[in-house]
Amino acid sequence: MSTFPPELAGKLIDGKGIARSLTDRIGREVSSFIEQGNAVPGLAVVLVGNDPASEVYVKNKAIQTHRAGMRSFMHMLPQSTKQEELLELLAQLNANPQIHGILVQLPLPPQIDPVVVTNAIAPHKDVDGLGEVNAGRLSLGIDGLVPCTPLGCLMLLQSVHKDMTGKHAVVIGASSLVGKPMAQLLLKQNCTVSVAHIHTRDTRALAREADILVVATGKHGLVRGDWIKPGATVIDVGITRVPTPEGRTRLVGDVAFEEALPIAGHITPVPGGVGPMTIACLLHNTLQAARVTQGQSKGEAL
Amino acid sequence: MSTFPPELAGKLIDGKGIARSLTDRIGREVSSFIEQGNAVPGLAVVLVGNDPASEVYVKNKAIQTHRAGMRSFMHMLPQSTKQEELLELLAQLNANPQIHGILVQLPLPPQIDPVVVTNAIAPHKDVDGLGEVNAGRLSLGIDGLVPCTPLGCLMLLQSVHKDMTGKHAVVIGASSLVGKPMAQLLLKQNCTVSVAHIHTRDTRALAREADILVVATGKHGLVRGDWIKPGATVIDVGITRVPTPEGRTRLVGDVAFEEALPIAGHITPVPGGVGPMTIACLLHNTLQAARVTQGQSKGEAL
Numbered sequence: 001m002s003t004f005p006p007e008l009a010g011k012l013i014d015g016k017g018i019a020r021s022l023t024d025r026i027g028r029e030v031s032s033f034i035e036q037g038n039a040v041p042g043l044a045v046v047l048v049g050n051d052p053a054s055e056v057y058v059k060n061k062a063i064q065t066h067r068a069g070m071r072s073f074m075h076m077l078p079q080s081t082k083q084e085e086l087l088e089l090l091a092q093l094n095a096n097p098q099i100h101g102i103l104v105q106l107p108l109p110p111q112i113d114p115v116v117v118t119n120a121i122a123p124h125k126d127v128d129g130l131g132e133v134n135a136g137r138l139s140l141g142i143d144g145l146v147p148c149t150p151l152g153c154l155m156l157l158q159s160v161h162k163d164m165t166g167k168h169a170v171v172i173g174a175s176s177l178v179g180k181p182m183a184q185l186l187l188k189q190n191c192t193v194s195v196a197h198i199h200t201r202d203t204r205a206l207a208r209e210a211d212i213l214v215v216a217t218g219k220h221g222l223v224r225g226d227w228i229k230p231g232a233t234v235i236d237v238g239i240t241r242v243p244t245p246e247g248r249t250r251l252v253g254d255v256a257f258e259e260a261l262p263i264a265g266h267i268t269p270v271p272g273g274v275g276p277m278t279i280a281c282l283l284h285n286t287l288q289a290a291r292v293t294q295g296q297s298k299g300e301a302l
Numbered sequence: 303m304s305t306f307p308p309e310l311a312g313k314l315i316d317g318k319g320i321a322r323s324l325t326d327r328i329g330r331e332v333s334s335f336i337e338q339g340n341a342v343p344g345l346a347v348v349l350v351g352n353d354p355a356s357e358v359y360v361k362n363k364a365i366q367t368h369r370a371g372m373r374s375f376m377h378m379l380p381q382s383t384k385q386e387e388l389l390e391l392l393a394q395l396n397a398n399p400q401i402h403g404i405l406v407q408l409p410l411p412p413q414i415d416p417v418v419v420t421n422a423i424a425p426h427k428d429v430d431g432l433g434e435v436n437a438g439r440l441s442l443g444i445d446g447l448v449p450c451t452p453l454g455c456l457m458l459l460q461s462v463h464k465d466m467t468g469k470h471a472v473v474i475g476a477s478s479l480v481g482k483p484m485a486q487l488l489l490k491q492n493c494t495v496s497v498a499h500i501h502t503r504d505t506r507a508l509a510r511e512a513d514i515l516v517v518a519t520g521k522h523g524l525v526r527g528d529w530i531k532p533g534a535t536v537i538d539v540g541i542t543r544v545p546t547p548e549g550r551t552r553l554v555g556d557v558a559f560e561e562a563l564p565i566a567g568h569i570t571p572v573p574g575g576v577g578p579m580t581i582a583c584l585l586h587n588t589l590q591a592a593r594v595t596q597g598q599s600k601g602e603a604l
Contacts, residue, residue, distance in 0.1 A: 136434030142434060195495050200494040
């Protein structure tokens with residue numbers, strides 16, 4: 001990232017720093033949780049196949065889990081794994097009392113139905129929050145495990161907004177992984193919430209009404225400077241690798257960052273914004289799952 | 303309701319007529335379902351306490367279920383019923399193969415937690431669609447049982463819109479019973495969806511942007527004529543009994559109907575709009591639940 005003058009740099013939401021603070025706090029909470037006589041929280045990560053990007057993600061999750069003082073279990077299965085074999089493994093992990101969280105890395109090979117697999121994880125171990133029970137709890141406002149990326153976005157928003165009541169939040173992108181749970185979280189914060197997507201007729205006009213704008217489309221540079229209401233808080237979930245004129249590559253978000261920075265009140269950079277929060281929230285969810293299993297209330301309310 | 307000139311009467315969405323057609327069709331489908339050798343679909347309705355309005359609702363549900371050719375089971379328990387007694391009954395109903403749908407009439411007495419009770423109904427028998435599994439399925443876009451009132455609203459919308467893609471739908475009211483599932487259904491129809499509620503700063507301005515406006519607040523007359531975009535479709539879920547100047551009472555909705563009628567493109571009256579659809583959708587869900595139990599796909603897609 002370039003260096004910005006102080007008045008612009010002050011607008012940046014430092015996801016990397018916030019994620020590090022959260023991870024440090026979780027580490028301390030894990031220590032005191034174990035000192036109180038509870039089992040060491042354990043996270044099982046399951047990877048099927050040899051996608052290189054997925055291998056990197058899974059490895060990073062395992063390392064950070066371990067660093068936070070938790071047990072990390074890795075299960076790497078071949079690309080040819082049958083659905084029933086994966087379901088058998090999940091049944092074992094569901095029954096294993098050393099394991100409090102289970103994550104199956106997506107995408108899965110074509111012979112495996114991700115919906116069946118996701119719903120085969122016991123709801124109280126579903127630390128990705130992607131199963132139907134946790135999705136329902138989020139929708140109904142019942143405590144449950146919230147998907148990591150939108151939870152991270154919420155924490156970034158809470159770093160700049162003490163109270164979001166009455167703010168108009170616009171979410172661009174309506175995926176089950178980010179956009180839809182994000183909308184639920186913002187409703188719970190008493191925001192007025194609008195969801196735009198590929199079929200929305202005038203996304204720019206809707207975005208311009210947003211006090212809080214969350215963009216999760218995977219289309220790099222979609223949101224231009226003139227899409228943003230002056231002073232709005234912008235959370236950019238997108239992350240795409242693009243070639244530079246010098247023949248190298250760099251990571252960019254769904255927001256045209258240089259255009260948006262002078263207009264937004266607060267904005268997340270890419271990289272260093274939402275990205276680092278996702279793993280930190282996975283650790284948060286794993287500790288929460290361990291607490292619930294051992295009959296403790298969760299550490300903090302959202 | 304008054305009599306309107308033809309150009310205004312043509313704007314009315316005839317919920318009563320549409321519900322009657324749906325109920326008739328379900329009756330025919332039930333007949334052929336049974337003729338094909340399937341069990342008679344059965345609905346169990348559970349009432350706890352002596353609320354007179356609830357007694358009327360429950361009785362109407364039972365009668366209409368019976369008229370549609372299905373079995374109707376009524377369980378009326380005293381106000382003093384303990385939660386564990388109700389859960390015991392629900393376990394029996396879950397296990398009873400003659401029963402395909404279970405509905406617990408709300409509200410429940412204060413000693414009973416409605417969340418616990420709702421989630422004690424087996425998801426495939428949860429014909430009110432209020433449990434966490436069905437809420438999650440709706441949120442994730444997986445087939446499931448959809449709450450009756452928003453499902454009825456969707457059918458009324460489909461009676462005037464073949465395709466809602468790209469329309470801006472605004473839902474006023476964010477309850478788990480109506481507003482939130484309604485927003486999910488409208489997203490699934492490819493609408494751009496905004497949800498307003500008690501904390502929304504300028505509900506009128508947002509409502510004026512709506513091509514489709516669904517109002518479910520319980521505040522009679524909240525939505526005035528100048529809240530409505532000319533030509534919009536207005537679905538009024540509210541139903542409140544108010545006194546008339548003549549010392550009688552009448553039922554009114556959340557929309558100031560006489561003001562809205564000349565401006566809206568289509569509008570539901572109160573009574574005779576959304577109300578009759580709710581029981582018709584309960585019958586629809588009961589037949590769907592019976593079909594799923596007996597391994598048939600559901601009758602029609604949404």
